[in-house]
Amino acid sequence: MQEKCWKDKMLFRYLILLILLPIKSFALIEVDITRGNLSPLPLAVSPLSIDEKSRKNFKEILKKENIGSEISIIVENNLKQSGLFNPLNKDSFLQKPDIANLKPRFEDWNLIKAQALITGKVTFVDNKLRVEFRLWDVLAGKEMMALAFTTVPTNWRRVGHIITDKVYERLTGEEGYFDTRIIYVAEEGPKTKRIKKLAIMDQDGFNNKFLTLGNELVLTPRFSPTNQMVTYLSYFRNLPRVYLLDIETGMQEVVGDFAGMTFAPRFSPDGKKIIMSFAKDGNSDIYTMDLENRVVERITNHPSIDTSPSYSPDGKYICFNSDRSGYQQIYTMTSDGKNVKRISFGKGLYGTPVWSPRGDLIAFTRLHKGKFYIGVMRTDGTGERLLTENFYQEAPSWSPNGRVLIFYRETKSNSKGEGFSAKLWSIDLTGYNERLVETKTDASDPSWSSLLSN
Amino acid sequence: MTRNIVISSGFHIVLIIITAMSLPFLSKKPINLPPIISVELIQISDQTNIPFAPKAKKIIEKVKEKEKKVVSEQAPPKIVKKQKPDAVPLPDNKIDKVKKIKDKKQNPEKVDNEIKQVSEFEKDELFDTTDIAALIDKSKIQEAETTNKTDKVTQDQKKDVNFSGLSLSEEDALKAQIFGCWSIPMGIPYNENLLVRIKLSLKPDGTILKSEILDHARMNKPGQGFYKVLAESALRALQLCQPLRVPSSGYERWKFLQLNFDAREMLEG
Numbered sequence: 001m002q003e004k005c006w007k008d009k010m011l012f013r014y015l016i017l018l019i020l021l022p023i024k025s026f027a028l029i030e031v032d033i034t035r036g037n038l039s040p041l042p043l044a045v046s047p048l049s050i051d052e053k054s055r056k057n058f059k060e061i062l063k064k065e066n067i068g069s070e071i072s073i074i075v076e077n078n079l080k081q082s083g084l085f086n087p088l089n090k091d092s093f094l095q096k097p098d099i100a101n102l103k104p105r106f107e108d109w110n111l112i113k114a115q116a117l118i119t120g121k122v123t124f125v126d127n128k129l130r131v132e133f134r135l136w137d138v139l140a141g142k143e144m145m146a147l148a149f150t151t152v153p154t155n156w157r158r159v160g161h162i163i164t165d166k167v168y169e170r171l172t173g174e175e176g177y178f179d180t181r182i183i184y185v186a187e188e189g190p191k192t193k194r195i196k197k198l199a200i201m202d203q204d205g206f207n208n209k210f211l212t213l214g215n216e217l218v219l220t221p222r223f224s225p226t227n228q229m230v231t232y233l234s235y236f237r238n239l240p241r242v243y244l245l246d247i248e249t250g251m252q253e254v255v256g257d258f259a260g261m262t263f264a265p266r267f268s269p270d271g272k273k274i275i276m277s278f279a280k281d282g283n284s285d286i287y288t289m290d291l292e293n294r295v296v297e298r299i300t301n302h303p304s305i306d307t308s309p310s311y312s313p314d315g316k317y318i319c320f321n322s323d324r325s326g327y328q329q330i331y332t333m334t335s336d337g338k339n340v341k342r343i344s345f346g347k348g349l350y351g352t353p354v355w356s357p358r359g360d361l362i363a364f365t366r367l368h369k370g371k372f373y374i375g376v377m378r379t380d381g382t383g384e385r386l387l388t389e390n391f392y393q394e395a396p397s398w399s400p401n402g403r404v405l406i407f408y409r410e411t412k413s414n415s416k417g418e419g420f421s422a423k424l425w426s427i428d429l430t431g432y433n434e435r436l437v438e439t440k441t442d443a444s445d446p447s448w449s450s451l452l453s454n
Numbered sequence: 455m456t457r458n459i460v461i462s463s464g465f466h467i468v469l470i471i472i473t474a475m476s477l478p479f480l481s482k483k484p485i486n487l488p489p490i491i492s493v494e495l496i497q498i499s500d501q502t503n504i505p506f507a508p509k510a511k512k513i514i515e516k517v518k519e520k521e522k523k524v525v526s527e528q529a530p531p532k533i534v535k536k537q538k539p540d541a542v543p544l545p546d547n548k549i550d551k552v553k554k555i556k557d558k559k560q561n562p563e564k565v566d567n568e569i570k571q572v573s574e575f576e577k578d579e580l581f582d583t584t585d586i587a588a589l590i591d592k593s594k595i596q597e598a599e600t601t602n603k604t605d606k607v608t609q610d611q612k613k614d615v616n617f618s619g620l621s622l623s624e625e626d627a628l629k630a631q632i633f634g635c636w637s638i639p640m641g642i643p644y645n646e647n648l649l650v651r652i653k654l655s656l657k658p659d660g661t662i663l664k665s666e667i668l669d670h671a672r673m674n675k676p677g678q679g680f681y682k683v684l685a686e687s688a689l690r691a692l693q694l695c696q697p698l699r700v701p702s703s704g705y706e707r708w709k710f711l712q713l714n715f716d717a718r719e720m721l722e723g
Contacts, residue, residue, distance in 0.1 A: 029619035030712045031628055034719045036636030084640055115690055139693035172641030173680030403641060
């Protein structure tokens with residue numbers, strides 16, 4: 001009996017010991033890192049190596065001394081423009097391009113504080129341009145990506161943009177936006193007698209081309225998200241009408257035979273419909289037109305002015321601006337025109353809402369106390385952030401990855417109309433990376449295309 | 455009954471009288487202030503100001519030799535003469551004070567040593583082993599006292615360090631270091647779960663022996679490209695920061711560390 005009691009006691013002690021033991025042991029220390037620096041990532045873009053024979057061939061065809069260096073410059077400029085990367089000065093590079101492409105000496109690249117490295121090689125194969133490139137993680141000392149492209153030599157600029165897209169995607173986790181084009185209205189002449197033409201260029205300002213002659217006024221060109229079609233506003237028999245233009249063929253046509261004014265056109269995400277405003281008897285409402293069967297559908301029916309419609313990327317919702325509350329504000333609704341909901345409640349006027357291709361934000365122009373702001377808000381109207389402020393700026397258009405906005409800004413002119421200029425600007429969602437987009441003429445109403453390589 | 459009431463009231467009255475008598479405001483006696491003790495405040499600079507000390511010593515020696523006239527070696531004699539009537543303490547006065555001390559002290563021979571203590575240049579001569587030993591003993595006593603005192607406190611800081619990880623300052627130092635190294639990829643969507651947990655195995659000098667991403671399976675999942683990018687950026691930050699600013703002691707405590715890289719605050723704000 002006593003023995004059993006003693007055993008029970010021992011068991012009880014063991015149990016107590018077992019319970020207490022984990023308390024005495026060391027718990028794994030956790031440290032929360034909630035901040036970091038948002039400074040651009042330092043990276044090195046080594047010139048793409050090229051053998052002598054290929055260099056001579058490309059020089060003959062493209063009139064460029066060293067196409068390898070030229071492509072690397074495109075990559076470098078693109079990455080710099082994005083504001084997320086800091087390409088290091090080539091003078092500081094210790095390793096030659098051809099050797100670096102085989103196996104980089106990471107110590108050398110680490111020494112100049114590069115965290116990533118791009119190397120590559122250009123060759124002339126069967127009258128074509130073949131480009132190999134590799135992305136290296138300098139700190140981890142490993143290859144992150146290796147790709148090769150073959151194309152016609154004249155496409156060399158696009159190769160640079162595609163490489164940038166791939167690097168950008170690998171290092172940021174989101175799609176790039178460099179192999180894209182921008183359509184805009186090129187403006188020339190004095191403010192009172194302005195000539196406006198449709199123009200298109202690469203996103204970095206190269207390969208600029210005019211699409212119209214400037215005989216008629218053109219406004220608000222918008223790219224199709226799926227193909228190389230553009231919709232815009234022009235005048236037909238002195239009446240503003242929505243047009244459709246195929247960039248490849250140059251064919252253009254009037255969209256629908258409306259007995260009134262149509263304006264503010266935009267494509268649906270699948271590219272099959274055009275959504276626009278139709279004004280008749282002083283009232284404007286939102287309509288859609290199917291491009292295949294030309295069926296017109298009325299979306300809003302309200303005595304106020306409803307305009308600037310833009311689809312959500314899934315095509316289920318539409319945002320637009322309306323003055324139904326007395327002041328111009330932003331509203332959302334389902335694509336059939338139901339569940340209209342006001343989402344902007346700030347002071348001043350809100351206009352030109354554009355749904356982000358990523359679906360999470362709506363960009364807009366806000367006018368308050370005589371200043372124009374470009375801003376973004378969540379699709380329910382919360383989290384409004386004003387990215388930039390100026391005397392006059394409007395018409396934001398999203399990059400295909402929903403990270404950068406392009407818009408135009410006008411400067412003040414004097415009483416004689418002098419000093420006036422209109423330029424394209426881009427700003428990213430952080431609001432810090434604002435840049436002038438170089439154009440040969442004055443420019444307004446930009447619209448960003450989707451990725452060409454898709 | 456009435457007798458009890460009388461006794462009770464009697465006791466109550468006695469109690470009230472005792473209480474009233476002992477109340478301080480009722481006693482009109484003047485407050486006995488302790489006698490005023492004059493305290494001479496000696497500024498630390500007076501004792502540790504090195505340039506004056508050798509001068510003082512020289513002056514004393516000269517006084518001993520010449521008994522009276524003392525002139526500063528560096529200062530021109532004319533200025534010294536002018537300064538004599540001023541309030542500025544002159545070497546003469548200092549010597550007088552020293553003499554007074556001499557008179558008071560039981561052992562006049564040590565006076566010279568006391569003055570010498572002012573000079574740091576003559577430490578060899580001043581080295582008094584007994585004094586230092588006494589000081590060490592004193593410090594020991596003080597330390598013992600303080601430890602006794604702190605033992606009584608239930609929430610001791612040292613205990614926190616042992617059982618709940620790094621102290622705040624240690625954690626802050628480590629955080630500040632990694633904040634500087636971590637380039638957050640800004641392209642990541644705002645509405646995603648932006649937490650990367652990395653377990654580290656560290657060497658005593660703070661260099662990383664091994665790093666392991668705890669949600670490693672998520673790295674290669676389709677549609678989680680942003681997570682891979684974030685995890686890689688965190689690893690890059692650690693590589694860049696090496697060796698980590700870890701505490702100099704208690705290696706067992708932080709041998710294994712888990713760092714939670716959370717970009718939400720930065721990207722949402």
